[in-house]
Structure formats: structure tokens, C-alpha cells
Amino acid sequence: MSAGGLPVLEAHGLSLTYADGPRRVEAVRDASLVVARGESVGIVGPSGSGKSSLLFLLGGLRRPDAGEVRLLGRPLAPEPEANAALRRRHVGFLFQEPFLVPYLSVRENALAHVEGGQAADRLEALAAAVGMRDLLDERPWRLSGGQRQRAGLLRALAGDPDLVLADEPTAFLDQPAGEAVMDLLEAQRGRAALVVVTHDRGMLARASRVLALADGRLRPA
Amino acid sequence: MAPAPLSARTYVLRNLRRVAPVLAIQALVTCLLVAAITPTNAFRATTEAYTASMQHMTIVTPRERPLLDSTLRAVLDQNPHQAAREPAKMFWIRTPMIVGEAWAPLLLLAPAAQADLLARTGCRLVEGRMPEPGSAGVVVHEAVLRARGWVLGSAFGEEVDRLDSTPGRFEVVGVLAGPARLALGDLQRASQQDSVYARQLPFEVVYARPGEEEDSDAWLAQARIPAGAGSPLGLPAGGLAFRVVDDDLVRARIEKAFVNLPLVLGFITAAVAVVVALVTALLDLLQFQARLDELALLLAVGHPRRRLMQKLAAEGLLVSLLGWALGLVLGLAVLAAYRALVLEPRGILMQLLDARPLLASLSVPLLATVVGALALRARIRRMDPVAVLQRRGA
Numbered sequence: 001m002s003a004g005g006l007p008v009l010e011a012h013g014l015s016l017t018y019a020d021g022p023r024r025v026e027a028v029r030d031a032s033l034v035v036a037r038g039e040s041v042g043i044v045g046p047s048g049s050g051k052s053s054l055l056f057l058l059g060g061l062r063r064p065d066a067g068e069v070r071l072l073g074r075p076l077a078p079e080p081e082a083n084a085a086l087r088r089r090h091v092g093f094l095f096q097e098p099f100l101v102p103y104l105s106v107r108e109n110a111l112a113h114v115e116g117g118q119a120a121d122r123l124e125a126l127a128a129a130v131g132m133r134d135l136l137d138e139r140p141w142r143l144s145g146g147q148r149q150r151a152g153l154l155r156a157l158a159g160d161p162d163l164v165l166a167d168e169p170t171a172f173l174d175q176p177a178g179e180a181v182m183d184l185l186e187a188q189r190g191r192a193a194l195v196v197v198t199h200d201r202g203m204l205a206r207a208s209r210v211l212a213l214a215d216g217r218l219r220p221a
Numbered sequence: 222m223a224p225a226p227l228s229a230r231t232y233v234l235r236n237l238r239r240v241a242p243v244l245a246i247q248a249l250v251t252c253l254l255v256a257a258i259t260p261t262n263a264f265r266a267t268t269e270a271y272t273a274s275m276q277h278m279t280i281v282t283p284r285e286r287p288l289l290d291s292t293l294r295a296v297l298d299q300n301p302h303q304a305a306r307e308p309a310k311m312f313w314i315r316t317p318m319i320v321g322e323a324w325a326p327l328l329l330l331a332p333a334a335q336a337d338l339l340a341r342t343g344c345r346l347v348e349g350r351m352p353e354p355g356s357a358g359v360v361v362h363e364a365v366l367r368a369r370g371w372v373l374g375s376a377f378g379e380e381v382d383r384l385d386s387t388p389g390r391f392e393v394v395g396v397l398a399g400p401a402r403l404a405l406g407d408l409q410r411a412s413q414q415d416s417v418y419a420r421q422l423p424f425e426v427v428y429a430r431p432g433e434e435e436d437s438d439a440w441l442a443q444a445r446i447p448a449g450a451g452s453p454l455g456l457p458a459g460g461l462a463f464r465v466v467d468d469d470l471v472r473a474r475i476e477k478a479f480v481n482l483p484l485v486l487g488f489i490t491a492a493v494a495v496v497v498a499l500v501t502a503l504l505d506l507l508q509f510q511a512r513l514d515e516l517a518l519l520l521a522v523g524h525p526r527r528r529l530m531q532k533l534a535a536e537g538l539l540v541s542l543l544g545w546a547l548g549l550v551l552g553l554a555v556l557a558a559y560r561a562l563v564l565e566p567r568g569i570l571m572q573l574l575d576a577r578p579l580l581a582s583l584s585v586p587l588l589a590t591v592v593g594a595l596a597l598r599a600r601i602r603r604m605d606p607v608a609v610l611q612r613r614g615a
Contacts, residue, residue, distance in 0.1 A: 080607075084525045101227075
């Protein structure tokens with residue numbers, strides 16, 4: 001399944017079931033995935049197909065009912081709290097809604113969870129690439145929806161993560177802005193493994209692989 | 222140096238509108254406690270000023286014998302620590318406080334003894350003249366005059382006003398200033414047979430040698446009627462000779478008068494602290510609800526729950542302490558105005574900086590921080606960041 005290089009992310013036999021009222025929903029069934037550094041994997045599926053749940057499992061944010069996730073060869077603990085340090089150092093999350101801390105500037109949002117002085121220089125370069133350099137010291141409430149999404153992207157990438165998990169990164173963006181975000185994500189491939197969840201297959205034209213999630217099962221698209 | 226983005230200082234400085242309710246509650250409660258507790262020191266401070274003359278003298282009256290007769294005076298003169306003694310009578314001048322009243326001593330002494338006492342207490346005549354022998358004139362400390370609204374020439378006493386507790390009639394002929402609040406009159410006048418003061422038996426004011434005050438008081442308290450001394454009432458010799466009213470006794474009585482005050486103030490403070498802590502915790506929980514996205518995000522990107530709890534507790538502590546500091550400033554400003562406009566014109570002393578209200582009011586933000594932190598801790602422990610992020614993102 002890997003396209004080459006060292007696997008950054010390995011997931012084996014992941015399953016997740018949750019209650020939706022009286023109904024039990026099998027969001028993810030026996031999903032396995034290996035993503036190497038330099039690889040970009042797209043996961044497509046209709047709304048409610050469990051794409052986000054799978055992403056949260058891969059990032060160690062949800063406890064799987066079955067299966068195991070390894071990050072850089074190290075198994076993630078079932079308890080999400082135990083993976084906090086690993087997540088902070090090695091994983092960059094880009095959520096569907098950017099979720100910026102409202103009282104921090106774009107720069108502070110991006111650097112608040114990052115250790116090391118190089119991140120500030122890296123952030124400047126990333127911001128320039130997505131046209132956000134002049135907005136680094138603005139608070140989120142002054143930004144448009146697209147700018148907020150790009151600010152979320154800066155936060156995900158500022159720490160130079162080994163794994164980038166992006167959930168519908170272009171959902172609220174127009175075509176040019178969405179492509180700019182995807183360009184920047186693709187540009188990270190040389191440094192990181194990339195998993196992008198989206199319902200828009202058009203955004204995955206440059207992905208190494210595209211998988212489809214249907215009925216909780218992960219298959220080649 | 223700029224504060225860290227996720228520091229409590231950054232949050233508070235950039236969210237003043239959000240923290241304003243807790244800040245305002247803490248400030249108002251602190252102001253209230255400081256303004257309510259501090260004036261209670263006025264009772265003690267003012268009473269001590271009115272009894273300050275007792276630091277320089279000891280009052281001695283007979284314990285078993287009806288009169289301080291020549292036998293007892295002979296005993297007094299055996300006191301090796303005694304510098305001088307003077308016969309005296311004493312009444313009290315009522316001075317109103319905001320609540321209750323204090324009492325200033327009116328000592329009736331011979332003219333030379335009056336001058337001697339003024340010198341010993343560090344007081345001086347600043348206006349008018351000393352009382353003439355045989356007259357009803359008195360010199361009164363300026364604070365007592367202010368408290369009673371008297372001026373030179375004012376008359377007072379039970380003969381002037383039936384409600385006045387000082388017997389007879391006196392006239393203010395001089396004004397005293399100095400650390401001891403007292404009034405002085407003439408003993409000769411008080412001894413005339415036609416005077417109502419004649420009914421009161423004289424006692425002796427004993428002055429100890431410098432540095433020997435405690436020894437002198439101890440000697441007087443242990444002094445006994447000599448064996449063989451006759452008694453007009455047939456009382457046996459060998460009993461204790463004197464009742465001794467010294468500075469220690471006066472201070473002990475003042476302490477006893479205020480013994481329940483800390484308990485009352487402690488109860489009020491505790492009740493206020495509990496109520497404020499509960500209200501603060503409630504406001505903290507409302508703020509927590511408004512910050513769900515932020516906290517869920519921080520958990521998701523890898524901030525441990527423990528660190529978030531510390532962040533929220535630090536924010537709560539900072540807001541509470543800022544409110545406390547603001548309340549202190551407000552409270553002290555209110556008290557300064559109260560002292561200048563209300564207390565000082567009435568001769569009432571009050572210490573503006575009092576450790577008791579500072580410490581009592583400090584318990585309010587500390588308890589509020591602890592209760593608020595415990596409430597938030599429970600919420601953070603139960604919080605599922607994925608549920609928040611998925612619900613908002615859906």
C-alpha cells in the first residue's frame with residue numbers, strides 16, 4: 001500500500017462504532033492504511049460516510065473499537081490523552097472549520113503549540129505562499145472565511161509535522177483559494193505524509209493514491 | 222517581553238469584556254469587606270487613645286479598708302519603685318462613636334499635679350488657661366472637644382444636661398493637645414463639702430520610676446495591710462492593701478471587649494467568600510461553555526488536559542486577584558474619604574491600613590479560584606474534543 005519511503009502512518013484493522021440515538025453506526029470497519037513520507041493519500045466519500053471519524057482515529061484523537069495506529073513506528077495509545085505530546089510534535093491537523101483561538105493573532109494561533117525557534121521563519125514562508133503574510137498579526141474576527149481556513153492551514157504546518165491530516169480543507173473556499181490551499185498541502189509532501197479527506201475528488205488530482213470510504217470500508221477509488 | 226500566547230495574562234488582557242463580571246464582583250465584594258471591617262479598628266484605636274494616660278500612671282484604691290487612710294499611705298510610701306504619688310478623683314466624659322461610645326478620663330488633681338501629669342503624658346495646653354484652684358474649670362483634650370462639639374466656655378455635666386453621665390457642672394477653660402486624650406480639673410473644688418464630687422472618695426495616682434512601672438505595679442498588687450494596724454471596721458490585718466488599676470488591666474479589659482469581634486468578622490467573611498465562590502464558579506462554567514471551540518482545538522492539537530486546567534485556573538486566579546486589587550484601591554479610597562469627612566471631625570481614630578480586612582478579603586478570590594478551578598476541572602475531564610469539533614464542523 002505504501003508508495004515508498006519510511007511509513008509515517010500505519011493503521012491496521014481499525015473499527016469504530018458509535019450510537020446515533022437508538023441506532024448503532026459502524027463508521028469505520030476494518031480499515032487499514034500505510035502512508036509513507038512523501039506520499040499524499042486522498043480519501044473520498046459522501047457526507048456522513050465516516051471520513052472525519054477515520055481521520056480522528058488516524059490522529060489518535062478517538063479510541064478505536066479495534067485495530068491499531070502507529071505513528072513513526074510507535075503505536076498510539078488507545079486513550080487519546082496519552083497521545084497528546086506525540087500529536088503536538090508530529091501531527092498537523094487541518095479541520096473542516098478552522099477553529100482559531102479568537103483572542104490570538106494568526107501568528108500566535110500558528111505558533112502557540114509549536115516548540116522551537118525555526119517555526120517562526122517557517123511560518124513567514126508558509127504565509128507568503130498562501131498570501132497571508134500581511135495578515136499574520138490580525139485577529140481571526142478580521143479575516144474572511146477563506147483567510148481563516150488558510151490561517152488554520154498555517155497552524156497545521158507551522159510545526160513542520162511528519163503527518164498532515166486535513167479534513168475537507170477546501171470546503172468553504174472558492175476554486176482559486178481551494179487550489180492555493182491544495183498547492184501548499186502538496187508542497188509539504190517532500191517533508192511529510194499527507195492524508196486529505198474530501199468529498200471533492202477534483203481537489204485530489206495530484207494525490208499519490210485516492211481511496212473511497214463507503215459503508216465504513218476503505219477501498220481503492 | 223511579550224507574554225506567551227496562551228498565558229493567563231494574554232487571555233485576561235485581550236478579553237476584558239468577558240472577565241469583567243467576575244472582576245467586578247471580586248472588586249465590589251473586596252471593597253465591601255474592606256470598608257466594613259476596617260472601621261472596627263476605630264473602636265480599639267480610639268479607646269486606646271482615651272486610656273493612653275494609663276501608660277504613665279497607676280490608680281490605687283483601698284481593697285478592704287473604706288478609706289485610703291494614713292496607714293495605707295504609709296504602705297504606699299514603702300514602694301521602692303515609686304517616683305511620686307498624688308491624691309486624685311476621676312470621672313468620665315462620654316464621647317460618641319459611630320456605634321456606641323468611648324470614655325475619656327477627667328482627672329481632678331492639685332494644680333502642681335496637673336502640670337506634672339501633662340509633662341509625663343507629653344500633653345500641653347494649646348489654648349485658654351489651666352483651671353484655677355477651687356473653680357469648676359477644666360482643660361479638655363482637643364479630640365474630646367471635637368467629639369462633643371464643645372469650645373472654650375462650653376459647660377457640661379449632669380447639672381447642665383440630665384443625660385450627661387458626668388456628675389455636677391464643669392466649664393471648659395483650656396484646650397489640651399498630645400498623645401493622651403484626657404481632661405484635667407481641680408481637686409480642691411471636688412473636695413468642697415457643697416460639691417457633688419465630695420461624695421466620691423479620693424484615690425492615689427502612683428507614678429513609678431522610669432523603667433520600673435511593671436515592678437511598681439507588681440509591688441502594689443502584692444502589698445498587704447501591716448500586722449497590728451487597726452481597722453475602723455474590725456477587718457483583720459494582713460490582707461491585700463490595694464486595688465490596682467494599671468495599664469495592663471486597662472488593656473486586658475479593652476481586649477476582652479473585642480474578644481468576639483474576630484469570630485463575627487470571620488463568619489461574615491466566610492459566608493461572603495462561599496457565596497462569591499459559587500457565583501464565580503457559575504460564571505466560569507458559562508465562560509467555559511463559550512470557549513468550547515478554543516479548548517477543544519487546544520486538546521485536539523496536543524495540549525494535555527492538565528495544562529488546560531492550569532491555564533484556566535491561572536486565568537481565574539489572575540482575574541480574581543485583579544478584582545481584589547481593584548477592590549482594595551476602591552475600598553481604601555472610600556475609607557480615606559469616610560475618615561476625613563465623618564470620623565476625624567468626631568475625634569474617632571481609624572487605621573486605614575489594617576491587615577485583618579486585607580487578609581479576610583484575600584480569602585474571597587482564593588476560595589473563588591479554588592472552587593472555580595474544581596468546577597472547570599470536572600468539565601475538562603469529561604470534555605470530548607472530537608464531539609465539539611465534529612458538531613461545529615458538520
